[in-house]
Amino acid sequence: AAALEDTVKHLDEINERVEYLQKKLEGTLLNIPGIHSNITVPDSMRVPGIINLRVDGLKGTDIVAMASQFGVYISSGSACNEGSATPSHVLKAIGLTNEEALSSIRISIGRYNTEEEIDYVCDLFPKIINHLRKLS
Numbered sequence: 001a002a003a004l005e006d007t008v009k010h011l012d013e014i015n016e017r018v019e020y021l022q023k024k025l026e027g028t029l030l031n032i033p034g035i036h037s038n039i040t041v042p043d044s045m046r047v048p049g050i051i052n053l054r055v056d057g058l059k060g061t062d063i064v065a066m067a068s069q070f071g072v073y074i075s076s077g078s079a080c081n082e083g084s085a086t087p088s089h090v091l092k093a094i095g096l097t098n099e100e101a102l103s104s105i106r107i108s109i110g111r112y113n114t115e116e117e118i119d120y121v122c123d124l125f126p127k128i129i130n131h132l133r134k135l136s
Helices: 002-009 011-029 060-069 089-093 098-102 115-135
Strands: 035-037 050-055 104-108
Touching (some): 011 050, 050 060, 060 104, 060 115, 098 104
Antiparallel strands (some): 050 104
């Protein structure tokens, strides 16, 4: 009960910080050629800390696997669909092709993530993308 009370008391502050980290990471990643946001709603309607991107020409599962080798744990689908070779029905519903949906990744940022962690991913991600593109 005390933890819930503390979270509710500081919810606006937590959400502002998470949104700041989200925008920092998202802004950096979206500057990489061939990376696009799958978010189709205005920022005011978004849940802070959730980023969903697609990377042209790469499989989301390959990006997830390589990121995990460097201690970055992201997803290529929803928790209930993780590991499935079928495209997300949600991504399909917003108009993505099978290929686009399968090239998508989801990154979640929480209250305990640090700016240093975000900086690490901002530095690492372009290297992962470039490496995987050279392999494909």
